[in-house]
Amino acid sequence: MIEARNLHKRFGKKVTAVEDVSFVAEDGIITGLLGPNGAGKTTTMRMLYTLVRPDRGTALVDGVDVVQRPEDARRALGVLPDARGLYPRLTAREHARYYGELHGLSGAQLDKRVDELLDLLDMREIADRRTEGFSQGERVKVAMARALVHGPRNVLLDEPTNGLDVMSTRAVRTLLRRLKDEGRCVVFSSHVMQEVAALCDRIVVVAHGRVVADGTPDALRERTGKDSLEEAFVATIGTDQGLMQ
Amino acid sequence: MMRLSFSVFRKELRDHLRDHRSVLTSLMWPLIGPVVFLVMFNMLASWYRQDRPLQLPVVGREHAPSLMAFLERYGAKLEEAPENYEERIRAGSLDAVLVVPDDYAESYSAGHTAEVQLVVDSSRQSARQSVMRARRLLEAYSQMLGNQRLYARGVVPELAMPVRVAETDLSTPERTAAGMLNTVPLFLVIAAFAGGMQVASDTMAGERERGSLEPLLLNPVPRSAVVTGKWLSTLAMAVAAVVMTLVGYLLVVQRVPLEDLGVKARFDAPAALGMAAAVLPLALAASAVQVWVSTYARSFKEAQTYLSLLMFVPMLPGMVLALSPLQPKLWMFFVPVFGQELLAGEVMRGEPLGVLPFLITAASSVVVTVLALAVTTRLLTRERIVFGRG
Numbered sequence: 003m004i005e006a007r008n009l010h011k012r013f014g015k016k017v018t019a020v021e022d023v024s025f026v027a028e029d030g031i032i033t034g035l036l037g038p039n040g041a042g043k044t045t046t047m048r049m050l051y052t053l054v055r056p057d058r059g060t061a062l063v064d065g066v067d068v069v070q071r072p073e074d075a076r077r078a079l080g081v082l083p084d085a086r087g088l089y090p091r092l093t094a095r096e097h098a099r100y101y102g103e104l105h106g107l108s109g110a111q112l113d114k115r116v117d118e119l120l121d122l123l124d125m126r127e128i129a130d131r132r133t134e135g136f137s138q139g140e141r142v143k144v145a146m147a148r149a150l151v152h153g154p155r156n157v158l159l160d161e162p163t164n165g166l167d168v169m170s171t172r173a174v175r176t177l178l179r180r181l182k183d184e185g186r187c188v189v190f191s192s193h194v195m196q197e198v199a200a201l202c203d204r205i206v207v208v209a210h211g212r213v214v215a216d217g218t219p220d221a222l223r224e225r226t227g228k229d230s231l232e233e234a235f236v237a238t239i240g241t242d243q244g245l246m247q
Numbered sequence: 248m249m250r251l252s253f254s255v256f257r258k259e260l261r262d263h264l265r266d267h268r269s270v271l272t273s274l275m276w277p278l279i280g281p282v283v284f285l286v287m288f289n290m291l292a293s294w295y296r297q298d299r300p301l302q303l304p305v306v307g308r309e310h311a312p313s314l315m316a317f318l319e320r321y322g323a324k325l326e327e328a329p330e331n332y333e334e335r336i337r338a339g340s341l342d343a344v345l346v347v348p349d350d351y352a353e354s355y356s357a358g359h360t361a362e363v364q365l366v367v368d369s370s371r372q373s374a375r376q377s378v379m380r381a382r383r384l385l386e387a388y389s390q391m392l393g394n395q396r397l398y399a400r401g402v403v404p405e406l407a408m409p410v411r412v413a414e415t416d417l418s419t420p421e422r423t424a425a426g427m428l429n430t431v432p433l434f435l436v437i438a439a440f441a442g443g444m445q446v447a448s449d450t451m452a453g454e455r456e457r458g459s460l461e462p463l464l465l466n467p468v469p470r471s472a473v474v475t476g477k478w479l480s481t482l483a484m485a486v487a488a489v490v491m492t493l494v495g496y497l498l499v500v501q502r503v504p505l506e507d508l509g510v511k512a513r514f515d516a517p518a519a520l521g522m523a524a525a526v527l528p529l530a531l532a533a534s535a536v537q538v539w540v541s542t543y544a545r546s547f548k549e550a551q552t553y554l555s556l557l558m559f560v561p562m563l564p565g566m567v568l569a570l571s572p573l574q575p576k577l578w579m580f581f582v583p584v585f586g587q588e589l590l591a592g593e594v595m596r597g598e599p600l601g602v603l604p605f606l607i608t609a610a611s612s613v614v615v616t617v618l619a620l621a622v623t624t625r626l627l628t629r630e631r632i633v634f635g636r637g
Contacts, residue, residue: 051465054630077467085634087458091265092258103254104466148462 003029003187004156008059009049011042019045021211022059027189027204029155032182034202035191038239042211043191044084047160050189051081063156077105080154082162086145090134094125097133098147105152119147123177139170146177157181159190163197175201199231209239251468255476259450260483269445276441277488280434281495288503301380304328307347311355311363314347317388323381336368342377343367345385358396428514432591433565435492435522436584439530440537440561442488443481444554447537450477451623452550455635470627474538474620481534489526493519514595521594528609529587535619542626545635564588580607583615 004027011020020042027033037043048054050061052072061068068075088097098119102112120129123143128136133144142162150157159178163171178201181188192198198205205222207215215222215238219231226234264270301323308315308325315325328344335341346364354361363385367378394404454460463473500514537554544550564585575593580586586608593600626632 053461053464053633073467073469076465079465081462081465083461083465085458085461087454087460087462089258089262089457089459091262096258096261100254100258101462101466104251104463104468106467145462149465 003027003062003064004033004050004158004189005062006046006050006059007061009046009056009061010058011045011049011054011056018211020049020056023208023211023213024059025206025213025216027156027187029187030182030185031203032178032188032190032201033204033206034198035189035206035208036195036198036235037191037193037208039193041193041208043193043208044160046208047084047158047189047191051079051083051158052076053083077152078155080149080152080157082142082145082149082157082159084160086141088133088136088141088144091132093130093132094136094140094144094147095120095129097144098151101148102151107152115151115153116147119150122180123147124173138165139167139173142166142170142174146174154186156187157189159188161192162190163192163194195232195235207235207238214238248469248472251472252475252479255468255473256479256483259446259477259480263446263449263480263484266445266449269449273442273445273484273488274491277434277438277492278495280431280438280492281499283434284430284496285499285503288499300324301377301384302326303343303345303377303381304332304341305345305347306332307349307351310347310349310351314363314388317391318384321384321387323384333366336366336374339368339371339373342371342374343381345381428595429569429592431496431514431595432522432526432588433561433569435489435526435591436529436561436565436588437558438488438492439485439526440533440558442485442530443483443534443537444551444558446484447477447481447534447541448544448547448550448554450480451538451541452544452547455633456547460633464627464633471620471624474623474627478535478538478620478623481538482530485530485534486527489523489530493523518594518597522591524605525590525594525608526587528612529584532583532612532615532619535616535623539619539623539626542623542632560584561588568592575604577603577607580604581611583608583611586611 006023006025009020009023010018012018023042023046025033035043035046045054049056050063050068052068052075055069060070063075064078066075066078092100095116098116099112102108102115107115120126123146125140125143125147128140128143133141136144157178162174162178166174178188178190182203190201199219202219204218205215206213207222215225217225222234222238223231226237228234228237303318303323304326305315306328308327319325328346329335332341332344336344344366346366348362348364351361351363365378365381365385368374369378393407397404397407451460454463464470496514497516497519537557540553540557541550544553561584565588568585568588575589579589586604590600590604590608593604
């Protein structure tokens with residue numbers, strides 16, 4: 003479970019990236035962080051996964067404070083961050099193994115875990131190829147494999163389907179549903195309405211660094227009095243930016 | 248913590264060794280020193296070779312038979328000078344030509360000072376030895392004749408020589424050799440910097456530019472362990488470069504005609520070990536500073552530029568020491584880089600040193616290392632460093 007409490011972050015004196023963001027992401031459901039570009043989604047995510055220190059407020063990952071105990075929080079998190087660069091001279095399997103080692107796995111346990119992941123992500127064929135020249139879809143799979151190698155209870159994904167074709171997008175969706183069915187807490191951010199509508203049990207709409215709506219898709223429609231989620235979104239943030247892919 | 252650092256170290260080294268091009272670049276530097284050394288020594292040796300007889304072409308041999316006999320008796324090989332001897336001296340195919348003028352015999356018999364000409368090109372280093380030998384022989388002949396004339400008039404020749412200059416060469420063979428070998432410490436220290444340069448720029452600046460630094464830092468690994476692992480991989484390459492340079496010198500020294508130069512160099516296995524003990528601790532500091540610089544740089548390219556500039560740090564004091572070796576004082580060993588170059592030079596010259604200079608230079612390296620690693624670890628907690636600066 004992830005709990006954001008009044009997160010606030012400024013860069014320099016003038017730019018306020020995140021004004022005040024609070025929400026709770028429960029286990030066993032998919033929570034979507036939806037908002038137009040520049041709404042503060044990435045900064046919020048970075049505060050959740052401990053690489054950016056909030057100026058005010060904090061977040062709890064399974065009850066662990068990300069500001070007080072960042073290393074313990076990272077142990078409970080699997081993250082697909084905004085930057086998902088790979089090492090072109092290492093194979094897909096070596097990527098997963100490296101991150102596994104950094105999570106303290108070793109020996110037979112590590113081998114088993116890496117094999118499971120390669121099966122789960124359907125990447126047996128590319129497992130022992132160097133990642134140089136991988137397609138976008140293959141690259142995301144590698145990034146997923148290394149993010150999930152330690153079997154985290156909570157999964158954070160920053161715009162996971164950005165730049166992917168239809169098949170790869172479907173594969174990512176299937177994976178997220180599977181993680182949800184396993185009872186994990188899944189949070190992903192997106193600026194694409196359809197993406198969020200297709201997957202989420204719960205939507206947190208962020209605009210100008212604040213949470214402007216928070217609830218199930220049905221609740222969101224009800225609150226704004228609009229029939230379609232799309233209309234509801236526009237009514238909530240007051241602009242149609244982010245509706246197009 | 249140690250295990251995590253080792254994981255990072257192993258990954259970085261494997262990653263780097265698969266990049267054949269940059270590995271070759273790193274290892275090219277260490278080879279430059281020994282190769283330059285080999286070429287220079289062979290050239291010097293051919294200039295200074297002593298056992299070669301003096302070749303002296305002469306114009307007008309018939310005018311001075313007794314002088315010719317004297318020269319031949321002292322080992323000069325005389326021959327008729329070719330027509331175009333001036334050109335050939337300028338071109339360097341002849342070292343010197345002796346010209347005996349037509350009136351030589353006349354002046355000689357009359358008891359005047361008879362003149363001979365030695366035609367040389369003083370700007371040619373390679374001719375210097377021959378010219379000096381020819382001049383010495385001619386002066387010896389002149390002195391011999393002068394002494395005979397004084398005797399004939401009942402005068403002791405010593406009267407005409409109030410002062411005689413006797414040269415005593417204080418330089419031991421080892422010292423002379425060290426004069427030539429002075430560039431060795433410089434190249435060893437350069438190797439300590441050049442070896443790790445490629446890994447250092449890739450492991451930090453490259454990691455961020457690739458977008459893999461953010462995911463890496465998401466692992467539950469202390470920043471210090473990440474920095475330590477990356478530093479160790481840089482260090483491994485630096486140590487490899489220094490060891491390769493040393494081995495290169497050892498192999499080259501055995502194939503160089505040092506004896507022809509009349510010098511005995513102390514460049515054996517114990518001396519090599521001593522130099523390794525002097526320079527290897529510097530690799531600790533050089534690698535740590537390189538990782539720091541690479542972390543601070545905005546981009547991969549910027550990191551490479553800074554790291555190339557960093558190579559000048561050892562070059563400046565190294566050149567000064569190679570050109571004019573100075574008497575070491577204890578405080579000098581405290582100065583990083585300079586201390587190591589000085590120490591390696593002293594080891595090579597075969598000076599008895601004791602353990603203290605080794606301990607001092609090692610300690611100064613360790614201080615720099617710890618500082619650089621601590622600063623780098625702190626840098627990695629800054630958001631501007633992790634996510635890059637615009």
